[in-house]
Amino acid sequence: MPARPADKLLSHYDANARALPWRNPPGSPPMDPYRVWLSEVMLQQTTVATVKPRFRRFVERWPTVEALAAAPAEDVMQEWAGLGYYARARNLHACAKSVAATGGFPRTADGLRKLPGIGDYTAAAVASIAFGEGTAAVDTNVERVIARLHGIDRPVAEARPDIRRLAAAMWPRDRAGDFAQALMDLGATICRPKAPLCGECPLAADCVAFASGTPEAFPGPKAKAIRPHRHGEAWWIERDGAIWLVRRPEKGILGGMAALPGPEWATAAPTGRAIAIVSHGFTHFTLDLHVTHRAAPPDSEGWWQGLATISEAGLPTLYARAIEAALAAREARADAA
Template identity: 70%
Template sequence: MPASAAKQLLDHYDRHARALPWRSPPGSPPPDPYFVWLSEVMLQQTTVATVTPRFRRLIERWPTIDALAAAPDEEVLMEWAGLGYYARARNLIACAREVAARGGFPPSESELRKLPGLGAYTAAAVAAIAFGARAVVIDTNVARVIARYRGIKQTLQESRDDIRKHADAMTPTDRPGDFAQAMMDLGATICRPRRPACSICPLSADCLALASGAPEEFPATKLKRERPHRHGLAWWIERDGAIWLVRRPARGMLGGMAALPGPEWGDDVPTVQRQASISHGFTHFTLELHIARRAEPVGEGWWQPIDHLAEAGLPTLYAKAAGTMLERKEVLAA
């Protein structure tokens, strides 16, 4: 990217930057590293619209990294409920405690990479945005911008090294954090996967994908594999206006989260009398969760009042299952 193009992008960012609660306005002192790190973790596989109110709620409850580090695991997991990809929450807890123990975030990308849950992208983003270090920040949106600007037609996976080389050449020494966020905004709001708004793009004059006449064809789309389908069983145990809940094992899917009790999921349909079934999609497989009544509690857990079920921190799968059963109960009672 020519220096003039980087300047054009920063000028555009100065006028059109998204106002987000974890950001500082363009050209302002960098934001708290805690805010940058927290937002980047929350935004992995999750939209800005979903994250924004949850981010505000989380920092209102734990305004500093030390406060988050001191919070019980169960409370953090409950706060994370509904955001999905629950390994992020477990890494969030581990990282917060390590950062608190060392007295703050390290400013270098290499040291940030050593923290729990910080991969190449997150470490580069925190280094650039929070500490002003020149770091090559590449998320999916940024990779798409680069692929189109440089006319790279292979899939993002196939062209990873080429994209990194071009991204490195693009990244300026001055205002690297604003530049990284400008690229993110460009990919999220203008250079979208479908129907890119090329007419208002500050880089359109030199974009090779646009010059081809078919910018949407850059980069090529990776063929998706069909996800395997699994089945699960959840016990609905109700007594005196309360539901029996357990906590899933710390490791594995939905690790550490509140849940309806039941065996591990597998390929076979459970041979029990089911009250209801729900479908849910995970990244690598789809799940049919079958819900059956049971009289006695199973495993270590607690009675959660139905009137306060929303406070249990159920992940989406089990919140959907509980909602289905409660709706069924209302219909039968009508």
């Protein structure tokens, strides 16, 4: 009897599984659900290469969900700096508090979905990998694999119900966690968006997209949305080798993060002369941040941060780049004088 695609993939995973700090080897007992959950949150919109050292540092500082729950929110946000999508850090802390208060993680996807910041995919991934529940964990990589395997040439947004149904139908109940990770690995390393390595794929003989000769055409491309552009102003307030920093409001973009002070971002560029301008892309819009001089701190809470210790402030990438640009511009002016 020919091997099922699921069996082929699991055999390939047994021999080729990536060694990652949040995984146990194939066939081993499940990893601590805290580490599974933490890795899944960190990996949202962030590459494995970026996450690995940050994950290790995070669990060294907070080795259990109870330790994370007891940490000050400001410390968690500071440790998250540079990983982006900062609502994840706020939800991470809230979720840790909820789990610690109830004595542990729920063992089912339905129970996990009730926790702060856990959506359908993360709930399914934690339930399958940490607890062995036979729930299909379908992320972007898995959607691509399933669409190519079955020759779905519609955009994923249109085909998602069919993709999820097909994924659930092939999900083995006896090795649910290993299968989830096997599909993730396949999508990340072989069934890539561009230049897929079909010659190395254990599912090539079963794959409609491969048989077509144009596997990259599956799934169909999504329509490109035009992102609006905004402008922001960040005030450079300096005294005795230190600059004035504030903490952004808890809700909203970069919520709770350290930042240069300034007004709300708008569609029109500020009129003041900029020391430096940095461009940054968010998911739904692009931004030019204009760094301008201001004589005195605004009438709001904040603190003086020494420029010599600015790396310890926990700045998100946008503001770290803005400060680097302002300092570089000042050095260039000094050299030209």
